[in-house]
Amino acid sequence: MSFDTIIVGAGTAGCLLANRLSADRGKRVLLLEAGGRDDYHWIHIPVGYLYCIGNPRTDWLYKTEPDAGLNGRSLRYPRGKVLGGCSSINGMIYMRGQSRDYEAWAEAAGDEAWRWGQVLPFFKQHENHWRLDAPAGVSERFKALHGHGGEWRVERQRLRWDVLDAFAEAAQQAGIPASDDFNGGSNEGVGYFEVNQRGGWRWNTAKAFLRPTCLGRPNFELWTGAQVRHLQFDESSGQRRCCGAEVMTPHGLETVRLNPGGELVLAAGAIGSPQILQLSGVGPAELLQRHGIDVVQALDGVGANLQDHLQIRTVFKVQGVKTLNTMANSLWGKARIGLEYALRRSGPMSMAPSQLGAFTRSSAAKVWPDLEYHVQPLSLDAFGEPLHRFNAITASVCNLNPTSRGTVQIRSAGAAVAPAIAPNYLSTEEDRRIAAESLRLTRKILAQPALARYRPEEYKPGPQYQSDEELARLAGDIATTIFHPVGTCKMGRDDDPLAVVDSRLRVRGIAGLRVVDASVMPTITSGNTNSPTLMIAERAAQWLLEARR
Template sequence: MSQDAALFDTIIVGAGTAGCLLANRLSADPRRRVLLLEAGGVDDYHWIHIPVGYLHCIGNPRTDWLYQTEAAAGLNGRRLRYPRGKVLGGCSSINGMIYMRGQSRDYEAWAQACGDESWRWGQVLPYFKKHENHWRLDPGAAPVSEDFRARHGHGGEWRVEKQRLRWDILDAFAQAAQQAGIPASEDFNGGNNEGVGYFEVNQRKGWRWNTAKAFLRPLCLGRSNFELWTGAQVRRLLLEREDGALHCRGAEVGTPKGLETVRLKPGGELLLAAGAIGSPQILQLSGLGPAALLQGLGIEVQQDLPGVGANLQDHLQIRAVFKVQGAKTLNTLANSLWGKAAIGLEYLLRRSGPMSMAPSQLGAFAKSSPDKTWPDLQYHVQPLSLDAFGEPLHGFPAFTASVCNLNPTSRGTVSIRSADAADAPAIAPNYLSTEDDRRIAAESLRLTRRIVAQPALAAYRPEEYKPGPQYQSDEELARLAGDIATTIFHPVGTCKMGRAEDAMAVVDSRLRVRGVAGLRVVDASVMPSITSGNTNSPTLMIAEKAAEWVLGGT
């Protein structure tokens, strides 16, 4: 092998949501030699592909980094499990499969924060559509409006389907939400997602559709100019100074064979796509981050970037549980041998039913108060209940109405603990640390109660089990939110993009790391503010734009 053949035009760190799309788009150019590095293994674990298998993937070292948050005052001293995908497909292999773009206002705010019109809603919409394959545009599907066709794509790699189940109790909740003033919605992805309806999911014929299937197989893995390394954890980036300027030249990688060095060709780029936890960790390990943190750990400061690991944002869901009567829920169905057998048989024969379930089936977007211009709350409603994720289902019929503040003002941090890449970073989301977040938590619980009190649910005689109807004041409800709330696993913002004068901006609007040539960050960490909904699909859009910039040399 010649020395030049050992060099790469592009090195992508992380084969998750963004990394798989980047690998596909960039290796489509046969002149470009592309290396994709994934710290986890291949996605051959059967529970990855069965939708309900997220229950077996989260908390499993085969597929999850097994992070935990720091104890949070806003959660009354609790720590939370913090799943992140450690496998091909990354979080798209273990997430809730919900297809959600967010709202147009999110992208207008990004454009303002970055001073770049290309992030406006009208400019990002074509990049959502480019890889979309929406079921309502399939041949033979019911006719749709021209407005719907203008908003959605067909024929791309990222399959979007309707769910293959329904529940009477969820239909009743949807009717109750409408009675409470929340309109019905058939499309949460038109720019304003206000309404109630069943979520659409990233599945194909009842199987999970992760980004490894969508973008790596079959074309990408068969290209002679493309290499994929699994079990390859980046220890640090290779940074060199030339004429006073800092350049990224490659990376040191821990592999099953030992420590290896991978290098870029002159003019090549390394694309950091390790996610909102992994990307700031790798930057800090490489000497790019807050100077005081790095110096305290004995790491030479290559570039003082105080925003690396700052600005952490996440969606915190407040899980309200209601006992019901006369309703079929998963609690009773899955707590009997007959019920489990029926569930398994339905999936085996039809690829439908509870085994095809996303973690949340029914969604709603609402306003926490009448003075809001846009919806600022999202509901994930489930025909089941349990004390905590991973715990057994309750022995009584019940449903859970989880509600989250879409636009939290609390901000947290991701910080390495040592110079060893094997040490998990400290993750401190600082949930409910602002008065605004605590107030909206209380208001969201009140809205949940108002929905459940509507006539459509009366036949099921709902009884509030958690947090409990005895809690009424803002102070009580905010404290109870701290007791029962959990993450929905949407961390973003830890390498945010922004204007040149923003000292906390880590990357510019083209995702290039400040002061380092040949290095971009391309994942959810670059979001200046969290989107109003699930974050997987916006991350794909970011990668789609970045791939175009890399190929165009801009």
């Protein structure tokens, strides 16, 4: 029961870490996953996210606290509960963010290692980009920005829609340039997203990094159904050090220990990692004392600084064009969709939740794009509800750089009790103003000539709402999370009162303990967060291996 490295969480970061660290056959590595194996068939069929989110087999089923910015609503807050974590249930979109995100991280952390030019090789290290399968004709610039031969497959989508092509043309008429690569440092433009799939199947991190390489190594162990109750610490050497953890397994309570000089790595995500730290006595002293937990290390930032992308879902009815609404609302349509996927691994069953993307500015005063669109050839009242019976598209827009900040806090000293998640969406005047501006920009795009032949008609929120106050309130009524929580164990300088980890992701005041997942981001990236989390893990793996030597 003793190991050189214990990794808590077999999600996006944990699977990559396990692969890299167990490559050293002289060191024993244990990977703990509180959920189960990724053997549910809907995980692997791309459209299966519909059956995984909200499913207790694959989702932790978190909900947010009632939120004033959402007019008192609480939201479903999906987090992956299987090997691969959120990469097993997410939207599969490959997105790095913008170079400015990493320049800001470097400033916040006081470490040049986080600048764009420094992190780019760590994105490329595991990337396997489809365009480089046949590099002839690929530009040298593209080759310099992207990798090939790594474990993380990036492919183009296997379908197109006339109505989405028209939206892309309308966006260009509204001043948004076309883009064929959102991952070169500035993602400004409109185009189809690239996805983490292989041959029409979802490509999660368990497939990429655990099977078959990692699972065949004699120095590697994987435990599923293994929930960490709390971490253990030792001060006999005069320095507070993490020495192991108590883990509830299907066989009962187990204690796992670190060998001398070993490290425990929390990779349980922006909700799980702060929860485990707080349960272990690391966090805001007042919160811990309220729940009868002895304070091991007082760190006010544990569970603070929660950031997320809130998407405002606008729906427009269209005419004279095919959408998924009418295709999937008949037995014959469903049969055709299923047959196409069975024969070609293409069509709607191969769809990521969003197919077309656009990045632009909410106003001319913005130097960088601060809005992201996810455009879909379908519509529904809410996630999990039936598709509408009329043809429509959904144009969801989110503020890439929200100034609102929330919290994740334990409700009790028990690991089985979900924490209180309070994102505090739209709690700043700037976020409410950008929400209103983004709705106006959406209307501008839909009014362009390229879409006129489909006669778009605003269904949600409705054209009668025009003022900033009305639009901000409507945003609170119809907006929902895009599932990108980050920042709850942020890295930062020594003088940052909310910094939980240093620039090398070591927990302050405790040796042998790091956090490696989306929770360490000081600020949220300008786009989807899965791929930046993989980069963080790749970057941290190098430091962990260097520390061993």
